[in-house]
Amino acid sequence: MAVKYKMKKTPGDIVFTVINYIILTAVLLAVLYPLWFILIASFSDPNLVTLGKVLFKPAGVTLEGYKKVFEYSQVWTGFRNSVIYTVIYTFLSTYLVLTGGYFLVRKDVIGNGFITGFFMFTMFFSGGLIPTFLVVEKLGMVDSMWSVIIPGAVSVYNMIIARSFFQTTIPKELREASELDGCSNIRFFFSVVIPLSTTIIAVLALFHAVAEWNAYFDAMIYLKSSKKAPLQIVLRDILIMNEVDSSMHMDAASMDERQRISDMLKYVLIIVSSIPMLILYPFIQKHFVQGVMIGSVKG
Amino acid sequence: MAKEKKKKTRTPLNSSELTGWKRKRLGYKLNFQKNWDMYLLILPLLIYFIIFRYAPMYGVQIAFRKYRAADGIRGSQWVGLANFKRFFSNYQFKQIIRNTLTLSFMGLLLGFLPPIIFALLLNQMDNGKFRKLVQTISYLPHFISTVVMVSILFVFLSPTSGPLNKLIEFFGGEARNFMGSPTLFPWVYVLSGIWQGMGYSAIIYIASLTSVSPEYYEAAMVDGASKFQRMIHIDIPFLVPMITTMFILSAGRIMSIGYEKTFLMQTPLNISASEIISTYVYKVGLINSDFSYSAAVSLFNNVINLILILTVNWITRRMSRENALW
Numbered sequence: 107m108a109v110k111y112k113m114k115k116t117p118g119d120i121v122f123t124v125i126n127y128i129i130l131t132a133v134l135l136a137v138l139y140p141l142w143f144i145l146i147a148s149f150s151d152p153n154l155v156t157l158g159k160v161l162f163k164p165a166g167v168t169l170e171g172y173k174k175v176f177e178y179s180q181v182w183t184g185f186r187n188s189v190i191y192t193v194i195y196t197f198l199s200t201y202l203v204l205t206g207g208y209f210l211v212r213k214d215v216i217g218n219g220f221i222t223g224f225f226m227f228t229m230f231f232s233g234g235l236i237p238t239f240l241v242v243e244k245l246g247m248v249d250s251m252w253s254v255i256i257p258g259a260v261s262v263y264n265m266i267i268a269r270s271f272f273q274t275t276i277p278k279e280l281r282e283a284s285e286l287d288g289c290s291n292i293r294f295f296f297s298v299v300i301p302l303s304t305t306i307i308a309v310l311a312l313f314h315a316v317a318e319w320n321a322y323f324d325a326m327i328y329l330k331s332s333k334k335a336p337l338q339i340v341l342r343d344i345l346i347m348n349e350v351d352s353s354m355h356m357d358a359a360s361m362d363e364r365q366r367i368s369d370m371l372k373y374v375l376i377i378v379s380s381i382p383m384l385i386l387y388p389f390i391q392k393h394f395v396q397g398v399m400i401g402s403v404k405g
Numbered sequence: 406m407a408k409e410k411k412k413k414t415r416t417p418l419n420s421s422e423l424t425g426w427k428r429k430r431l432g433y434k435l436n437f438q439k440n441w442d443m444y445l446l447i448l449p450l451l452i453y454f455i456i457f458r459y460a461p462m463y464g465v466q467i468a469f470r471k472y473r474a475a476d477g478i479r480g481s482q483w484v485g486l487a488n489f490k491r492f493f494s495n496y497q498f499k500q501i502i503r504n505t506l507t508l509s510f511m512g513l514l515l516g517f518l519p520p521i522i523f524a525l526l527l528n529q530m531d532n533g534k535f536r537k538l539v540q541t542i543s544y545l546p547h548f549i550s551t552v553v554m555v556s557i558l559f560v561f562l563s564p565t566s567g568p569l570n571k572l573i574e575f576f577g578g579e580a581r582n583f584m585g586s587p588t589l590f591p592w593v594y595v596l597s598g599i600w601q602g603m604g605y606s607a608i609i610y611i612a613s614l615t616s617v618s619p620e621y622y623e624a625a626m627v628d629g630a631s632k633f634q635r636m637i638h639i640d641i642p643f644l645v646p647m648i649t650t651m652f653i654l655s656a657g658r659i660m661s662i663g664y665e666k667t668f669l670m671q672t673p674l675n676i677s678a679s680e681i682i683s684t685y686v687y688k689v690g691l692i693n694s695d696f697s698y699s700a701a702v703s704l705f706n707n708v709i710n711l712i713l714i715l716t717v718n719w720i721t722r723r724m725s726r727e728n729a730l731w
Contacts, residue, residue: 116631118631118632118633119631119632119633122529122631122632122633123529123632126526126529126530127535129526130526130527130530130535130539133523133539133543134538134539134542134543136600137542137543137545137546137600137604138542139568140557140561140600141545141546141557143561143568144557144560144561147560155566156565156566157566158566158568158571158574161568161571202449202450202453205446205447205449205450206447206450208446209443209446209447209450212440212443214436214440215436215440215443216433216436216437216440217444221447221451224454225454228454228458228459230710230711230714230715231462231707231710231711232458232461232462232707233458233459233460233461233462233463233464233465234461234465234686234700234703234704234706234707235683235686235687235690235691235699235700235703236464236467236686236690236691236696236699236700236703237460237461237462237463237464237465237467237700238457238461238464239690239691240461240464240467240478240696241456241457241460241461241464245456256453256457257457259453259457260450260453260454260457285439290442291440291442291443291446292442292443292445292446295446316548319550320548320549320550320551320552321550322550322551322552322665323664323665323668327691338550338551338552341550341552341553341556342552342669345552345553345555345556345559346552346555346556346559346669369566372556372560373560375556376553376556376557376560379550379553380549380553383548383549387545387548388541391541391544394544394605394608395608395612398605398608398609398612399608399609399612402609402612402613402647
């Protein structure tokens with residue numbers, strides 16, 4: 107077969123393949139270059155970066171920026187908070203979404219149609235920002251860690267992904283058999299469905315973990331005290347609002363020097379905050395691909 | 406004849422056993438006895454939806470009231486459509502709607518094709534290391550948080566130290582303040598969105614293309630079709646149903662553009678192009694504490710979204726049932 111393919115390669119096909127290589131290489135470089143630039147800038151003398159001397163490889167290599175970030179206590183508080191929020195959120199959301207997804211496949215349970223509609227409707231209509239805020243406020247969750255965990259805990263879209271998975275992997279016969287053995291639904295869910303669903307559990311857990319790790323909006327709305335701020339909020343203050351903690355400038359005499367430190371912190375922070383993801387990326391990316399594919403099967 | 410027969414067989418059943426209605430009720434009862442624990446399983450979920458999804462919908466009525474925290478939701482004075490009128494007559498109204506639509510339509514028009522083209526080209530590559538590398542790297546940016554993404558934009562596009570401006574200057578152009586220009590704002594927004602999302606959006610197309618039967622290619626090759634022709638005449642028609650579905654989904658979301666990225670990209674210089682409905686809702690609501698007005702603006706937006714989704718789905722259903730969402 108392979109030989110046959112090769113033999114059929116006409117000059118036109120070769121030209122096509124070459125152009126294809128060129129385009130895809132261009133795409134590859136376009137995706138990588140901005141990231142590469144930040145990486146080399148984080149190791150370079152910020153003055154040289156400003157002058158445009160750092161474009162392809164680092165210049166005036168220094169680890170000063172990394173040292174500064176290590177001394178920046180707010181960053182580490184944020185890091186710790188983000189880890190805590192992400193772990194709790196991931197467990198809670200994944201559990202809730204799995205139960206919901208399993209309920210959705212149980213068409214035999216009365217009220218299934220109604221409850222499915224009850225869930226789905228929220229995908230198309232919501233109370234909006236302020237009414238939601240008022241509810242969270244009324245529950246006394248403002249400025250508590252639960253405000254960034256619970257209000258956004260359930261995604262109906264992920265529930266549908268879970269449903270698509272259950273539809274294809276949990277045969278009806280399995281349930282009917284265990285029903286005859288007197289197995290309750292809850293027991294069936296925990297001791298049969300869950301063990302058979304490691305694939306979807308991995309996918310959902312990663313979806314949730316990445317979403318929570320990257321989220322900033324709920325934290326911006328609900329968390330008032332900076333001690334509770336997750337990493338993304340700390341990053342936003344430094345990177346976008348340009349609010350660098352004044353203690354970082356203690357030894358900086360001039361405005362220029364301050365700007366220099368802020369610039370350096372920016373590059374380093376982007377890298378440091380992305381490191382957990384970059385380390386995990388090779389291992390988790392295939393689960394995301396899987397998730398997208400499971401989700402694309404319409405139930 | 407047939408009717409008479411039916412009647413005859415039904416009568417004895419009715420008299421000796423349960424009527425249809427009672428039988429149905431017994432069915433429900435038995436079903437509930439067997440499955441009541443399914444409700445127990447999703448009880449936390451039901452509570453969640455009632456509190457965090459439906460209670461806010463109840464609270465939407467503050468859009469028609471003059472909400473004061475001391476009076477509560479139902480105690481606040483009813484003002485009818487006053488909040489909506491205020492929004493429609495606001496000097497910013499036209500601009501906000503225009504900005505929202507500009508970002509959405511540009512995002513849809515410019516962002517829709519690249520993932521498809523990327524998937525088609527990648528699919529023509531032999532299954533080698535290069536193909537795998539390109540695909541894996543292509544969806545890396547998807548995992549970057551919005552905050553970091555926007556920071557990268559500020560750094561990368563900086564008029565003084567950003568490499569893009571260095572490149573422009575190198576070719577004799579003039580450095581531009583990309584993040585401070587209302588005319589450039591939609592471009593920066595949309596193109597960075599493509600940079601971040603293209604690879605991830607392509608996954609679904611790439612996956613789908615792997616299921617094209619090789620027999621089609623073989624038959625086409627026998628007929629002397631080139632690689633390019635095979636792509637045009639086999640791959641593209643194969644993707645059409647999926648493309649339609651994806652397009653419908655995007656079209657239905659045209660007014661529901663997210664605030665997360667836009668909000669962070671806003672600078673005082675580009676605000677005339679970057680203020681959209683959702684960022685406006687946030688500002689008037691949580692910064693100015695104008696709760697009722699903010700709720701009215703977002704209700705207006707949500708109702709339009711709902712109508713769009715329903716319309717798009719209705720049209721799709723009429724065209725082809727299987728592509729419709731429900």
